[in-house]
Amino acid sequence: MSAASPSSTPAQGAFRKFRERNSRILPNIKARIGVGLLLAFVLLAVLAPVISPYSPTYTGFSLGASPSPAHLLGTTRSGQDILSQLIWGTRPSLDVSLTTGSITMLVAVAIGILAGLLEGIIDEILMLATNIVLVLPSIVLVIVISSYISAASDVTISFIIALTSWPWGARVIRAQTLHLKSKDFVKAAIASGENHFRVAFFEILPNMFSLVAANFFFTCLYAVVTVASLQFLGLGNINAISWGSILYWANNSNALMIGAWWWFLPPGLAIGLLGAAFALINFGIDELTNPRLRREGP
Amino acid sequence: MRYLMRRIIFYVVAFVATITINFFLPRAMPGNPAEALMSKFGGRLNPLALKSIEIAFGLHEHEPIWNQYLQYLGQLLHGNLGTSLAYYPASVSGLIGTALPWTLFLVGLSTIISFVIGIIIGSISAWRFGGAFDTFMSTFFTFTYAFPYFWIALACLYLIGYLWGVFPISGAYSMDLVPTLSGSFVFNVIRHAILPSLTIIFTSVGYWAVNMRNTTITTLAEDYVTMAEAKGITLRRILLRYAGRNAILPNITGFAMSMGFIVGGAILTEIVFSYPGLGNLLFQAVQQEDYPLIQGILMIISFSVLAANFVADVTYSLLDPRVRVGGNQ
Numbered sequence: 001m002s003a004a005s006p007s008s009t010p011a012q013g014a015f016r017k018f019r020e021r022n023s024r025i026l027p028n029i030k031a032r033i034g035v036g037l038l039l040a041f042v043l044l045a046v047l048a049p050v051i052s053p054y055s056p057t058y059t060g061f062s063l064g065a066s067p068s069p070a071h072l073l074g075t076t077r078s079g080q081d082i083l084s085q086l087i088w089g090t091r092p093s094l095d096v097s098l099t100t101g102s103i104t105m106l107v108a109v110a111i112g113i114l115a116g117l118l119e120g121i122i123d124e125i126l127m128l129a130t131n132i133v134l135v136l137p138s139i140v141l142v143i144v145i146s147s148y149i150s151a152a153s154d155v156t157i158s159f160i161i162a163l164t165s166w167p168w169g170a171r172v173i174r175a176q177t178l179h180l181k182s183k184d185f186v187k188a189a190i191a192s193g194e195n196h197f198r199v200a201f202f203e204i205l206p207n208m209f210s211l212v213a214a215n216f217f218f219t220c221l222y223a224v225v226t227v228a229s230l231q232f233l234g235l236g237n238i239n240a241i242s243w244g245s246i247l248y249w250a251n252n253s254n255a256l257m258i259g260a261w262w263w264f265l266p267p268g269l270a271i272g273l274l275g276a277a278f279a280l281i282n283f284g285i286d287e288l289t290n291p292r293l294r295r296e297g298p
Numbered sequence: 299m300r301y302l303m304r305r306i307i308f309y310v311v312a313f314v315a316t317i318t319i320n321f322f323l324p325r326a327m328p329g330n331p332a333e334a335l336m337s338k339f340g341g342r343l344n345p346l347a348l349k350s351i352e353i354a355f356g357l358h359e360h361e362p363i364w365n366q367y368l369q370y371l372g373q374l375l376h377g378n379l380g381t382s383l384a385y386y387p388a389s390v391s392g393l394i395g396t397a398l399p400w401t402l403f404l405v406g407l408s409t410i411i412s413f414v415i416g417i418i419i420g421s422i423s424a425w426r427f428g429g430a431f432d433t434f435m436s437t438f439f440t441f442t443y444a445f446p447y448f449w450i451a452l453a454c455l456y457l458i459g460y461l462w463g464v465f466p467i468s469g470a471y472s473m474d475l476v477p478t479l480s481g482s483f484v485f486n487v488i489r490h491a492i493l494p495s496l497t498i499i500f501t502s503v504g505y506w507a508v509n510m511r512n513t514t515i516t517t518l519a520e521d522y523v524t525m526a527e528a529k530g531i532t533l534r535r536i537l538l539r540y541a542g543r544n545a546i547l548p549n550i551t552g553f554a555m556s557m558g559f560i561v562g563g564a565i566l567t568e569i570v571f572s573y574p575g576l577g578n579l580l581f582q583a584v585q586q587e588d589y590p591l592i593q594g595i596l597m598i599i600s601f602s603v604l605a606a607n608f609v610a611d612v613t614y615s616l617l618d619p620r621v622r623v624g625g626n627q
Contacts, residue, residue: 132312135607137599147584225446256456268449275444
């Protein structure tokens with residue numbers, strides 16, 4: 001990116017200089033904070049049995065208590081310790097976002113590379129399907145489908161979200177595949193008789209790792225927020241302990257109107273921080289790698 | 299014009315695909331929602347409602363699926379979306395007709411305001427690239443983007459609406475008022491719209507700002523900007539009259555596309571603020587398993603998204619001649 005314009009005007013020079021400095025330091029800071037946050041959540045999820053002061057499902061505490069030394073975030077209206085729920089809620093939230101991210105990227109990578117590599121009629125059909133799914137209103141579809149399936153499990157929800165969110169990645173990956181295909185090393189590989197499978201997995205895929213990773217984290221961000229929204233609406237699995245279901249029960253018990261901010265604010269903050277972790281990693285990767293990638297996407 | 303023809307064909311295909319998905323979706327679901335519905339409502343349904351479910355779900359099992367599909371298409375062509383179960387005997391199209399204007403008003407207006415503010419912030423960020431304003435805004439938007447919308451909305455509702463009591467917290471107008479075109483009623487409607495509108499603007503302005511900032515920065519690297527600078531034109535003028543115009547192009551397309559999501563995109567806003575729009579109606583339908591209504595709303599939402607995308611394509615080809623030339627190759 002820095003070699004784009006060898007001679008430049010003062011303004012562009014300033015931009016370029018800043019961009020150079022920016023691209024080396026800032027994204028690293030962004031990515032580092034993001035990775036740090038994510039690791040903290042993973043640790044919280046793994047250590048939940050150790051850290052959590054009480055069982056998240058035990059209902060024997062005083063009902064609807066405000067924060068106290070015994071219950072740092074108070075208790076729910078049915079007498080559960082909110083801090084314990086929050087700590088245990090990390091597990092399903094991490095789980096569902098990473099699962100959704102993985103499924104979505106698998107589909108996106110498969111379709112994107114296939115379309116870019118084969119071109120012709122298969123490309124046309126795949127891109128038509130991609131563009132159609134792209135214009136479907138995904139949040140509406142996700143809500144409707146999860147309402148058709150009563151009490152959908154987390155894995156089902158992951159699949160539903162993946163079903164409507166793969167096209168973004170597929171388009172970017174197809175564009176990058178087309179770009180890589182014009183490079184000499186891929187041409188050489190094809191000329192030397194490597195089959196499509198080998199070209200896809202050994203030549204093209206390793207060279208777009210950062211792109212796939214950035215998209216993966218972006219999908220994770222989308223999944224965290226979407227799953228929480230669904231659970232808040234009472235769709236999906238609201239009886240398991242998760243951040244979204246805490247919010248659902250808080251809202252159901254009018255936590256806001258009785259001023260129980262300790263019930264209602266922390267899960268939202270947790271979702272936001274996990275989302276921010278994914279976003280920061282995504283931006284970090286995006287800025288570290290070639291920014292032209294974005295402009296080449298259709 | 300070949301470009302436009304291609305796009306028109308695409309949208310026709312996409313629309314048929316959407317209708318087809320809408321038709322097959324409930325039929326493909328495990329546990330057959332139609333049967334569950336029949337057992338739930340039992341003998342309490344009257345013939346018209348029954349007919350409506352039959353069409354939505356194809357309960358005539360003896361009829362081949364193709365016939366059912368054609369019947370469904372026929373009903374759609376006559377603008378007949380069926381009868382609602384939860385709000386029986388209201389028709390689905392009637393319910394949608396009542397809810398749609400509220401959504402268009404609230405979300406449409408909020409989106410326009412958000413777009414304008416976002417473009418201004420984005421331009422300033424690009425102008426002061428790397429400065430304090432830019433850094434602050436970028437960081438700030440990372441967070442508004444990551445937090446779940448409904449939670450921010452609830453927090454605003456709690457703080458501004460409940461604790462401070464500045465704005466009404468639910469509905470589109472006070473329940474004791476009769477909708478008229480009087481000044482006091484209009485004022486009441488606006489007062490009710492401010493809080494939900496603020497939350498939409500707050501959470502969506504970052505998207506426009508970041509996009510505008512990035513496209514402007516990209517545009518500033520173009521040769522004609524260098525040329526303008528060589529001529530000694532001030533940076534401010536370059537940003538406003540040279541780069542800004544071109545940088546705003548992709549954002550206008552994005553704006554047109556987002557108009558399509560207005561109809562379906564604010565489900566959570568309407569639910570949190572009990573706003574009587576389409577999103578709220580959909581949620582009610584989902585909760586009460588009113589399948590004909592769900593199907594009808596899904597249909598309307600898909601249609602408006604496609605229509606808005608088409609408008610976006612047309613606008614872009616009008617504004618940017620390169621698209622038209624590219625289509626002729």
